Amino acid sequence: MRKTKENSEMTSPFAIVKKDSDTVYELVPNSNKTVQPVALLRLSVFTPVAPQEKGKRDFLIDASEELGSLEVARQEGYTNIQIQGAKLSMSTDFKTWIGIISAFSVYGYSSSTIKLPFTEFAKMCGIKSSDLNLRSRKRLNESLFNISGVTLGFSSKDGRKFMTTHLVQYAILNMDTDTVEITGDPRLWELYRYDNKVLLSLKALSELSRKEAAQSLYIYFESMPPGKLFISMKRLRERLALESPVKTQNLIIRRALSDLTRIGYLDYIELKKGREIQIIVNSRSPKLQGMLP
Structure with a gap:
């Protein structure tokens, strides 16, 4: 999708601006590609997780440089930004994160909460319908738990102002209704609106x-x-x-x-x-x- 910046509002989290022409391009996730914010790929958020690390895999990352240009950081004067939580695996957690990004791209950002059928969300996470069983559902629930537990802390240089939020505010997997409900923090929408985004194969x-x-x-x-x-x-x-x-x-x-x-x-x-x-x-x-x- 392509349109001029003057004739459109950047309502999509996957829109990027080609700075030499002010043209707005849309990065669209699909079954072959996922759109991801560069900052989270460069930081050690999603990493290899060895079996022996389970239960003792917490991380604390200084993300001041990568996330310092967020509008909420600039407007509120937050210069120190940290990300803390359970070390997220590539094998399961990153696939779930891909599903979360895809789900928001489909169901929009007009609301901070989205709700969709579990089977659809599982497909977005790369889980085949033939692999949907109680074990895969529990693994997906554990992954949503891990991602929801990732905390972002913002503080001002003088240490007089703080903000704490989460990568995902909360997630609900309801096996009775076979649905998934995910809530994000609207103040972090810009995390996905960075000019620096990438389509991953x-x-x-x-x-x-x-x-x-x-x-x-x-x-x-x-x-x-x-x-x-x-x-x-x-x-x-x-x-x-x-x-x-x-x-x-x-x-x-x-x-x-x-x-x-x-x-x-x-x-x-x-x-x-x-x-x-x-x-x-x-x-x-x-x-x-x-x-x-």
């Missing part, structure tokens, strides 16, 4: 099934500007937020990079400068055009 995530480290790096790389990237191994370790020894983390990252190369997404080289390891990303192919047979 669900094909890539599917090809990387059960490879959470590779999935995490994929969404991180897709959130970065186009062109060649120079990223240290240290930064990739920080992004994945793993708790294993550094050598083990480096091994996991190398395997993930190899997986991204295998599916035809990534072309990169690894260099060592002194004691630092640097990853140079020469190119990325979101359409997986170089996918190996």
Whole structure:
């Protein structure tokens, strides 16, 4: 969808402005792609979660730089922004988050609460109808619980003003009516209205099934500007937020990079400068055009 900024209001959370022409473009989620705010992809919100981390996987992230341009932050003078909650997995929680974004895109932002059939929401999360059972419903409920528990804290520089909210205010999964009800905070709608948004390929995530480290790096790389990237191994370790020894983390990252190369997404080289390891990303192919047979 395309229209001029002068003749339209940016009512859609998926609208972006091409700054050189003031043209408004619409990013539309569908069965193959999901629209995601760049900030959440760059931050260590969705990461690999090892089985042994269950129950002790809390995170606290300084998001002041990434979220400081939110209108609520600028108008209210909030300069310190933190995100805290249970570490969200790529295998389940990110898929649920994709479903939440898709649900709001379909049912609109005129109200902070949306309600839809469970089967429709499950499909948006990538769950096949043949896989809908009590176990999958409970897993989805646990994921909604995790996402609803993510807290965003805003505070002013002088420490005299605070605001606390959640990524999702609350979510209800009712098995009797077979419905899902989700409520968001209207003050955070702008989080999805950033000019910096990206369409993620669900094909890539599917090809990387059960490879959470590779999935995490994929969404991180897709959130970065186009062109060649120079990223240290240290930064990739920080992004994945793993708790294993550094050598083990480096091994996991190398395997993930190899997986991204295998599916035809990534072309990169690894260099060592002194004691630092640097990853140079020469190119990325979101359409997986170089996918190996």
